[in-house]
Amino acid sequence: MLDFANKIIEDDMIEKQLMKEFKNKTYVKQDNDENVAKFKKIFNYYIKYEFREEILDKIVKNFLDDGEIFKNLYMSEEQLKQMHSAQMIIGSHTVDHFVLSKLSEEEQGYQIHSSFKFLENLLGNLQIKCFCYPYGGFHTFNQFTEKFLSDFGCVFSFNVESRNISLHDLQNRPQALPRYDCNEFNFGKANLG
Ligand SMILES: [Zn+2]
Secondary structure, eight states: OHHHHHHHOOGGGBOHHHHHHHTTTTTSSSOOOHHHHHHHHIIIIIBOHHHHHHHHHHHHHHHSOHHHHHHHHSOOHHHHHHHHHTTOOOOBOOSSOOOGGGSOHHHHHHHHHHHHHHHHHHHSSOSSOEEEOSSOSGGGOOHHHHHHHHHTTOOEEEOOOSSOOOHHHHHHOGGGBOOOOGGGSTTOSOOOO
């Protein structure tokens, strides 16, 4: 797994300064095998934040087949229906989980449109349309994405930014509301080690 990670991580994705600083300070107390320790260091400290989720995603996909991933890590259609009927709001997260800002306008439109269509086919009319950018961060979407979502009738969309939502956010930029990354919570840290 470490070899695969090293292969797909490019030089400019790594925080060189941090690498020097952390090299001997982290994970010295845990009894990790050496490769696991290296792997953890890369993902918890060295890799630039904006690349981390994307690279982890590729690694998971490389080591598990799609069927396994769906069965073990994701909700089933039946579970989505149950949550929906229990009044929970189900939002879209695109079809393929690509970084939207890397796609053409046409492709972005397809990702958003088709994913809402899938949800509406499964759940019926969505009372509130909301969306969450794959990976998140201001680099993962652009002006077109926000405008498309608004025009499409999406009421609000979640970015990743480490702060609470303010009234100002809701009034001025509902298509880029802040959301805490799960890695910031106890036990939420990305960890494949
Ligand atoms: Zn995601």
